[in-house]
Amino acid sequence: MKSIIDNKNLLNRPFILFSLIVIAFWIKTYTVYQIEFSLGIENGLQQFLLFINPVSSTVFFLSFALLAKGKNRNFVYIVIMFILSLVLYGNVVYYRFFNDFVTMPVLLQTQNFGQLGGSALALIKPFDILYFLDVIVLIALIWLKIVRPQMELPRRAFIAGLSAAILIFTGNLALAESDRPQLLTRTFDRNYLVKYLGVHNFTIYDIIQSSMSASQRVAADSNDITEVRNYLETSYVKPNEKYLGAAEGMNVIYISMESLQNFIINYKLNGQEVTPFLNSLTRDKNTLYFNNFFHQTGQGKTSDAEFLMENSMFPLPKGSAFTVKATNTYQGLPEILKNNGFNYTAALHGNSKTFWNRENMYKALGYDMFYDSAYYNMTEENTLNYGLEDKPFFKESIPYLKDMPQPFYAKLITLSNHFPYPLDKEDQTIEPATTGDKTVDRYFQTARYLDESLEQFFNDLKASGLYDNTMIVMYGDHYGNSENRKPAMEKVLGKKITPYEQQQLQKVPLFIHVPGEKIQGGIKSTYGGQVDVRPTVLRLLGIDNSEYIEFGSDLLSTERRQIVPFINGDFVTPDQAFIDGRLYSSLTGERITEEIENKYYSDFVKNQLDFSNKVVYGDLLRFYELKGFQRVERSTLDYSQEKRYNKP
Structure with a gap:
């Protein structure tokens, strides 16, 4: 037995080594919680749960090493610790930008990984190697033979x-349920799950939930879409006759303004307007500017914004529908327009067709054509960060737009205003901010570059002859500076960012320009979100949207409910904001402590999210047939170079 275990060395006693490894990983995980995550601890019980929640998962996984014999057990310890550390660190890096935790659908988005480039590197810090210190120490102890092969243990261990x-x-x-009832059945917020149960228990829960969601499509039938349809009929709002058909017969161009938050509109940095062109549109007699418009995206970010804008349905609570639900049946905006007199639909984007699985999803939405990076001059001087810079992108898109048979629908997706906001020196026309956070400081330069590229595009559109017959819809897709940039953003805004102010930073600009x-x-102050844009646009085009499955409502209707749901269950209205289980006044921004009935709001939000998820997870639109509606056959769509001028 002495050849297997040295009883004089405590590290070679199986249960002592096991306990020390558990304690080391426990302390490391709790330290990561404190340093890297902002989980909103509110009381002593939550702090206690945050402290103990790494224990159960650590003991669970490391227990499997007890089945191994001799030197194999130490090897299994190393493998398990490395995998657990990798999961923890993966969440650290992801959280640094997205302020969220990794889910299984996100991990399935592997086609995105190879293109992250500088964005991922900007999130990695030199001291991160310390998050693997316990693994390194164990390897060293084994290599130095301080920890020796372990004795065999009975199965009961x-x-x-x-x-x-x-x-x-x-x-x-x-204990978690006592503080947050129905934690596993009602919460949409991953921060709650990690705060109460821990990163690794959340990962197990997420794997189970992902498996269950896959089974929903199998169990769905036509009765489910009837239930959804009946619900939507109760929330239908009539159009505003003043705007109905105002853009009838026009082309439609959507422009996704990457990471553009609403606070930047009319913001001055060192006395200079950051976005002078967009600022001018807020005063333009042909432009509607919505200043209480919120992004409603989740983990899919830009792809979620597209999903909301094209389908008037909410994105998935985990992952991106573009990645995990691209095989679904949809009645997307391109397909609807083709059924209502439009001759051509196209998406244009200076990035690879595989990013966010766009090639497959665009076919599901019914796009005739997708002009990806293969259609652009992707030279070294024209590309930066995620792909083609905005000015050459817009310049090179004009010939494609001129060639499209009218009326057409085209969506253009910008890239330059993207984290970590690098910009060539010759393109910097405004000095950076001086908050001390380089990411936030550079944001103003790339936002100015985006603004200049939009002005150039408007001018080129006028020169092309398309401008006078084209409605242009420009929207911010998601936030540019996450909650983790709060100290710098407080300097930018000149005020403390409370939970209410943080929610207000989810505002993105929406411009609808009808020449x-x-x-x-003028300025429209109605509260709305990205889910509301499709019904608004359809009515401006004079298209009856009453039979379509839409969870948004016309932003111009005088009857609309001004309730903006977010996919974590929070919401905002002109009078109340619900954030992490607490109410705030939208008038003062102050916390509402007295009892105020908000059941109508919360029930509306829950129904919107639940029914939308039911449609997507169950692929219910495959059961929904509209009279005379022609679905686009995906097999007939070909986005390759030789097909680009093949017009319907």
Whole structure:
């Protein structure tokens, strides 16, 4: 036995080594919680749960090493610790920008990984190697033979380990439920799950939930879409006759303004307007500017914004519908327009067709054509960060637009104003901010570059002859500076960012430009979100949208409910904001502590999210047939170079 275990060395006693490894990983995980995550601890119980929640998952996974014999057990310890550390660190890097945790659908978005480039590198810090220190130390102890091969243990040791893990988790969950009832059945917010249960328990929960969601399509039938349709009929709002058909017969161009937040509109940096062109549109008689318009995206970010804008449905609570639900049946905006007199639909983007699985999803939405990076001059001087810079992108897109048979619908997706906001020196026409956070400081330069590229595009559109017959819809796709940039953003805004102010930073600009004095332009202060744009655009085009499955409502209707749901269950209205289980006044921004009935709001938000998820997870639109509606056959769509001028 002495050849297997040295009893004089405590590290070679199986249960002592096991306990020390558990404690080391436990302390490391809790330290990561404190340094890297902003989980909103509100009371002593939550702090206690945050402290103990790594224990159950650590004991559970490391217990499997107890089944191994001799030197194999130490190897299994290393493998398990490395995998657990990798999961933890993966969440650290992801959280640094997205302020969210990694889910299984995100991991399935592998086609995006190879293109992250500088964005991912900007999130990695030199001291990150310390997050693998316990693994490195164990490897060193084994290599130096301080930790030797372990003695064989009876199977009951493994069973005891699993039993202890389950017992600890049960107690953890019971305490969590006492503070947050129905934690696993009603919460949409991953921050809550990690705060109460821990990163690794959340990962297990997420794997189970992802498996369950896959089964929803199998169980769905036509009765489910009837239920959804009946619900939507109760929330239908009539159009505003003043705007109905104002853009009838026009081309439609959507422009996704990458990472552009609304605070930048009319913002001055060192006395200079950051976005002078967009600022001018807020005063333009042919432009509607919505200043209480919120992004509603989740983990899919830009692709989620596209999903909202094209389908008037909410994005998935985990992952991107573009990646995991591209095989679904949709009635997207391109397909609807083709059924209502439009001759051509196209998406244009200076990035690879595989990013966010766009090639497949665009076919599901019914786009005739997708002009990806293969159609642009992707020279070294024209590309930066995620792809083609905005000015050459817009310049090279004009010939494609001129060639499209009218009326057409085209969506253009910009790239330059993207984290970590690099910009060539010759393109910098405004000095950076001086907050001390380089990411936030550079944001103003790339936002100015985007603004200049939009002005150039408007001018080129006028020169092309398309401008006078084209409605242009420009929208911010998601936030540019996450909650993790709060200290710098407080300097930018000149005020403390409370939870209410943080929610207000989810505002993005929406401009709807209709030339020819066919609308009464100006600032519209109605509360709305990206889910509301499609019904608004359809009515401006004079298209009856009453039979389509839409969870948004016309932003110009005088009857609309001004309730903006977010996919984590929060919401905002002109009078109330619901954030992390607490109410705030939208008038003062102050916390509402007295009891105020908000059941109507919360029920509306829950129904919107639940029914939308039901449609997407169940692929319910495959059961929804509209009279005379022609679906586009995906097999007939070809986005390759030789097909680009093949017109319907």
